[in-house]
Every structure is written in structure tokens, then in C-alpha cells.
Amino acid sequence: MTEKVRAMVQSGPRQMELREFERPAIGADDALVRVEACGVCGSDVEQYKGHLWREGSKPSIPGREPLGVIEEIGDRAAARWGAEPGDRVAIEIIIPCHTCDLCLAGRYQACRNRRGGHGVTPIEKEPSLWGGFADYICLHPDSIVHKMRKDIPADVAVMFNPLGAGFRRAVDYGKTGIGDTVLVLGPGQRGIAAAIASKLAGAGTVIVTGLARDAAKLALGKELGADHTINVGEESTVEKVMDLTGGVGAVVVLEPTPIASAPVLDAIESVRHGRGSFSPG
Ligand SMILES: [Zn+2]
Known part of the structure; x- marks a missing residue:
């Protein structure tokens, strides 16, 4: 008897149902990951409510921030990812092409030739298990995974996505340095994660x-x-930022707020003249 895999499938706005799928056979370039936990992205919520549901949208398994343990992996996939069964991995949502100009420049998030996305690719594409709200998730040959220590509790480790985004904004893009004043526009999970990263990077004042x-x-x-x-x-x-900075403004301004223009204007007016950096969402 073939083992069944349970997964939540979204078939329309606010329509979710539990379905069972055949456990897929794994090829040389693929892997099957047992899901330990999966974060809830703001886009998962928008997808559930139907804001992202368009004419022609097809059923898919949501869950864009999966964390799990590799159960099976093909030979070539193992060599590509440097991974083996039993390894814990965090999975990125975007499945990029790895060959276009943007991918080669390291900006794979903007790849226009995406193979799909975890939590996004429809179930009609074999082997269907592309989202994290399931017992198992399949890795595409072009999926991006990050090995993670196993001693971190799963409910903490699954924060990899917002914490990684916070680090990228505050440190990679914002170049936060020792003593800097950092302004974070918005207290969502990504904003708070950016505040944590800023402080760890040595920021003097975080607002x-x-x-x-x-x-x-x-x-x-x-x-x-x-x-x-x-x-x-x-x-x-x-006014408050100018008051707190002696009238010179914040050195780093991070703007992770979606679908709002007021924070963008606040960012431009709050950033320090000359030596400031503004990282939009
Ligand atoms: Zn690409």
C-alpha cells in the first residue's frame, strides 16, 4: 500500500480542505522533506482571503516558509545541496532559474523565469506537494535550501524567514553600523526582526x-x-526622529510596510542628509 501524504489545499478564496496525495517517488534531482513547521507569511493570509486569487488561479498547497528534515534525496540533489537524509533545512519560497542576469547578479528574488514557488505552485504540477501546509514537501531541482542546526526548537527555527529578512534589510541592504540610529517604519514581524538585527549589528538607537x-x-x-x-x-x-537625533535624522531607514505610501515619504524626510541609507520594502 502506498503511503499517503496529507496536505491542506486552497481551492478558492477562504476555501481550504484537507486532501491526501500519493507519496511521490524521488528522482536523482529531487528531494522529499518531512515538514516540521511552517511560518505564516503575510502573503499566505492575502492568498487565503482571496486578495491574490485571480481569474484562472488554480488550487495549491499554501505555506511559503517551510522548515523540515530531508527524508529522501536523489544523488545529484544531494551533491548540489551538500545535504543528506536527516539534515534539517529551511526552504526559500522562490524557485528561480539560476541562469538569468538577475539570478547571476544574486538578485534571484526578482527572477522573471521562476520555476514556481513553494506555497504557490498549483497542485496540477506533478508531484503536487509544493507547499508547506502538508506532511511532506517536494524540493524542485532549482529550490534554494539552507541547512539549519537541529538543536534549535522548531517553533523558533521556523522564524528563519522573517529573521533572515530582518537581517538582510538591516545589515545587507541598510549597512547598519556601530552607534547608528535606525528607523524601522512598521512593527510587523519583518519590522521587529529588522529592529532585532539592527541592535545586534551595533545600532545605538532603534526607533x-x-x-x-x-x-x-x-x-x-x-x-x-x-x-x-x-x-x-x-x-x-x-518630528520625533529629528527630536531624538538632534535634528540630523536617522542614519538607516528601513521601510518594510506593504501597500502604504506615507511611510515612504516619512523615510525620505527622516533619513540623514549625506550619510544616510534608505531601504524600501
Ligand atoms: Zn533567474
């Missing part, structure tokens, strides 16, 4: 903004490293 309804997130931001928080409904971000 996080949010709306009145974000009070709990701002309090958490303060607990995790923010020195100051700004409720943008009650205070002017630009």
Missing part, C-alpha cells in the same frame, strides 16, 4: 513606528530591542 492598533506589537518591539516607539496616529514620525 520603530506603528499605528494605534499596533500597541501590542510596539510593546513587543521595545521588549526585543527598540529604544523608542512612535504611534504615528498621535505623533509626527519626522
Whole structure:
């Protein structure tokens, strides 16, 4: 009897159902990962609610931030990823082509020839198990995986995606340095992760903004490293930043807020003249 794999399938806006699939056979270039945990991306929520559901959208298994243990892996895949059965891996959502100009320049997130995406590729594409809300997830030959230590509890390790994004924004893009003032516009999981990364990179002062309804997130931001928080409904971000920086502005401004233009304007007006960096979302 073939082993069955359970997975949640989204077939329309707010339509999710538990389905069973055949456990797929693994080829030389593929791998099968047993899912330990999967983060919930803001886009998972938009996908569930139907904001991303368009004419012609097809059923898929959501879950863009999977963490798991390699159960089976083909010979060539093992050599490519330097991985073997039993290894714990974090899986990136985007499955890029690895050959276009953007991929070769390291900007694979913007690849226009994507092979698909974990949590995005429809189940009609064999072997269907492309999302993390399932017992097992398949790796495409072009998937990007990162090996992770196994001693980190799964519910912490699964934060790899927002924490990685926070590090990329604050350190890779923002170049946060010792003593810098960093302004983070928005207290979502990526904003708070950016505040944590900024502090660990040596920032002197970290400021996080949010709306009145974000009070709990701002309090958490303060607990995790923010020195100051700004409720943008009650205070002017630009005035408060200028006040806190002696009128010169923040050295690094990070803007991880989606679908809003006001933070972009605040970023431009809050960043230090001459030696500032602004990293948009
Ligand atoms: Zn590419």
C-alpha cells in the first residue's frame, strides 16, 4: 500500500480542505522533506482571503516558509545541496532559474523565469506537494535550501524567514553600523526582526513606528530591542526622529510596510542628509 501524504489545499478564496496525495517517488534531482513547521507569511493570509486569487488561479498547497528534515534525496540533489537524509533545512519560497542576469547578479528574488514557488505552485504540477501546509514537501531541482542546526526548537527555527529578512534589510541592504540610529517604519514581524538585527549589528538607537492598533506589537518591539516607539496616529514620525537625533535624522531607514505610501515619504524626510541609507520594502 502506498503511503499517503496529507496536505491542506486552497481551492478558492477562504476555501481550504484537507486532501491526501500519493507519496511521490524521488528522482536523482529531487528531494522529499518531512515538514516540521511552517511560518505564516503575510502573503499566505492575502492568498487565503482571496486578495491574490485571480481569474484562472488554480488550487495549491499554501505555506511559503517551510522548515523540515530531508527524508529522501536523489544523488545529484544531494551533491548540489551538500545535504543528506536527516539534515534539517529551511526552504526559500522562490524557485528561480539560476541562469538569468538577475539570478547571476544574486538578485534571484526578482527572477522573471521562476520555476514556481513553494506555497504557490498549483497542485496540477506533478508531484503536487509544493507547499508547506502538508506532511511532506517536494524540493524542485532549482529550490534554494539552507541547512539549519537541529538543536534549535522548531517553533523558533521556523522564524528563519522573517529573521533572515530582518537581517538582510538591516545589515545587507541598510549597512547598519556601530552607534547608528535606525528607523524601522512598521512593527510587523519583518519590522521587529529588522529592529532585532539592527541592535545586534551595533545600532545605538532603534526607533520603530506603528499605528494605534499596533500597541501590542510596539510593546513587543521595545521588549526585543527598540529604544523608542512612535504611534504615528498621535505623533509626527519626522518630528520625533529629528527630536531624538538632534535634528540630523536617522542614519538607516528601513521601510518594510506593504501597500502604504506615507511611510515612504516619512523615510525620505527622516533619513540623514549625506550619510544616510534608505531601504524600501
Ligand atoms: Zn533567474
